Amino acid sequence: MQRRSLPLSALRAFEAAARLGSFKAAAEELAVTPTAVSHQIRALEAQTGLMLFERQVRKVALTEAGAQLYPVLRDGFDAFEATLSRLSQQRTRAQVGISATNAFTVKWLVPRMADFRLRHPDIDLQLQASDDVVDLRSTAIDIAIRYGRGPYTGLSVEPLFTDQFAPVANPRLGVLSPEDLARVPLIRFDWRRAQPENPTWERWFAAAGRRRPPQAAQLRFSDEGHAIQAAVAGHGIALVSLPLVAEELAAGHLVQPFGPMIEGHTYHLAMHADRSPSAAVVAVAAWLRAHAARPGNEAAGK
Structure with a gap:
C-alpha cells in the first residue's frame, strides 16, 4: 500500500x-x-x-x-x-533575536543572561555574534547593537552608552604605575576600521602625556575578546573596554592600576524603523537600557 x-x-x-x-x-x-x-x-x-x-x-x-x-x-x-x-x-514562547559584535556578546551580554532569565522567563533570546554588520531587513534579528558613530540608515537608533578604555592587567603582574609598562608586554588588538578616534595605545600615551617605552614588547590579536583573555591569563597589560571587563574587575581577575581613561565609540541600540516592535522586543530593549545605565556598566549581580 x-x-x-x-x-x-x-x-x-x-x-x-x-x-x-x-x-x-x-x-x-x-x-x-x-x-x-x-x-x-x-x-x-x-x-x-x-x-x-x-x-x-x-x-x-x-x-x-x-x-x-x-x-x-x-x-x-x-x-x-x-x-x-x-x-x-x-x-x-516569545523569541527575540539580538545581533552584536563577538566581544560585546561574550563579555557584556552573556554575563547578564542570568538576570534576563530571572526577569523575563517567558522570553527566549537568540544571540547572533558577528563583527560583520547584519542587515535587519533580511534576517530574523529584532535588535542590533551597533558600535560606532553611524549613520545607521533605515533603523530606529538610540545611544546606549559611550565606551571607556583604560589599561588593565592581572594583579599577579604587579603593575602599579605607568613606569611598569616598560617591563610588561603591551597587549593590543586590531580595529576593523582604522580611525583616528579609535582608543589605541598611541592615543592613551598621548592622553597620559607619556612616550611609549621603546623597549616595550607587544602582543597583538585580531579580536578584542582574545586580548582580554590574554590579560586575564597574565600575558601583559591590555588597553580594553572597561564595560566589557566589568565582570573580571569585580572578581579581581583584572585590576585597573592607573589612568587615564580614554573615550571609545558609542554603543547604539538599533531596531526596525518600519516595524512596530512586539511586546517581547520592547521588554528586551528596556532591559538593555537598564543595564547600560548602570554606573560603570558593572557586571550583573554585583
Whole structure:
C-alpha cells in the first residue's frame, strides 16, 4: 500500500477501538457514531484483505493481524501528539533575536543572561555574534547593537552608552604605575576600521602625556575578546573596554592600576524603523537600557 493511499481516518478509528476495546468507546473519543467507526474499520479490512477484529457480543478482540498493526499505530499517534504538543509550546514562547559584535556578546551580554532569565522567563533570546554588520531587513534579528558613530540608515537608533578604555592587567603582574609598562608586554588588538578616534595605545600615551617605552614588547590579536583573555591569563597589560571587563574587575581577575581613561565609540541600540516592535522586543530593549545605565556598566549581580 502506497503512502498516498493510506486511509488515515480508518487507521485512527482502528487504533482507538483497539486501545479502548470497544467500537462504542472509540466513537465517543472520536466524536462520531459507533456505526461510522464500524464502517471505517470494515473498509480498512477490505482494503488490506485482513481481518483485524473478532466481533463479540459487547466487545471486540484483536486478531493476530490486528495485534501486529495496533502497536505500530499506537506509537505513531503518540509520537504525533508529543511532537505537535512540543511545537505548540514553542510557538507560545516569545523569541527575540539580538545581533552584536563577538566581544560585546561574550563579555557584556552573556554575563547578564542570568538576570534576563530571572526577569523575563517567558522570553527566549537568540544571540547572533558577528563583527560583520547584519542587515535587519533580511534576517530574523529584532535588535542590533551597533558600535560606532553611524549613520545607521533605515533603523530606529538610540545611544546606549559611550565606551571607556583604560589599561588593565592581572594583579599577579604587579603593575602599579605607568613606569611598569616598560617591563610588561603591551597587549593590543586590531580595529576593523582604522580611525583616528579609535582608543589605541598611541592615543592613551598621548592622553597620559607619556612616550611609549621603546623597549616595550607587544602582543597583538585580531579580536578584542582574545586580548582580554590574554590579560586575564597574565600575558601583559591590555588597553580594553572597561564595560566589557566589568565582570573580571569585580572578581579581581583584572585590576585597573592607573589612568587615564580614554573615550571609545558609542554603543547604539538599533531596531526596525518600519516595524512596530512586539511586546517581547520592547521588554528586551528596556532591559538593555537598564543595564547600560548602570554606573560603570558593572557586571550583573554585583
